[in-house]
Amino acid sequence: DTEVTQTPKHLVMGMTNKKSLKCEQHMGHRAMYWYKQKAKKPPELMFVYSYEKLSINESVPSRFSPECPNSSLLNLHLHALQPEDSALYLCASSQGWGPISSGNTIYFGEGSWLTVV
Amino acid sequence: QKEVEQNSGPLSVPEGAIASLNCTYSDRVSQSFFWYRQYSGKSPELIMSIYSNGDKEDGRFTAQLNKASQYVSLLIRDSQPSDSATYLCAVNRDDKIIFGKGTRLHILP
Secondary structure, eight states: OOSEEEEOSEEEEOTTOEEEEEEEEOSOOSEEEEEEEOTTSOOEEEEEEETTEEEEEOSOOTTEEEEEEETTEEEEEEESOOGGGOEEEEEEEESSOSSSOTTOOOEEOOOEEEEEO | OOSEEOOOOOEEEETTSOEEEEEEESOTTOOOEEEEEEOTTSOOEEEEEEOSSEEEEETTEEEEEETTTTEEEEEESSOOGGGOEEEEEEEEETTEEEEOOOEEEEEEO
């Protein structure tokens, strides 16, 4: 079982709604990630937090707003989404971050299935 | 050239045979290489990580890395129906992990 926990597992929201996806890891990892995955496509990186600071934003639209309250928690706030934003949203964590780090192995949570109607 | 390339498959392998999954990458300075397994409707699960040239074995799985050829592969021995899944190759580029599109593996009972 993954030690990266995501809630909710399924979310249906309207285009005017505000909702949040939540992620928690209990492995003492210092890097956390949000990925988006569409059907039959690979995961696409959205955001990277390292030591609770936003390190990478892959030009994600502002209707997606990440938040890292502490080293164990990562949220993704959703507002005014479009139907094309429907996807599997994956949270992940790693011990470290960066190519040199031997602890850069990424572990995924089970994901949150988002449907925008 | 795509950064991480995999044959999308499906790759059909008889039960009990060896499944061979291949991946090439474009960035010569990549140092970290990963194989993830993803069942339909589920999240990716780490199978193997490899950092040095050569082979790395873990149970029925063997990862092979050839940095000179920019090639990483995954061998699955004694394939089981439960191995049927999409296998994602992932490679670091700078500070990011980049995924290939995945190879669908189908083990024939």
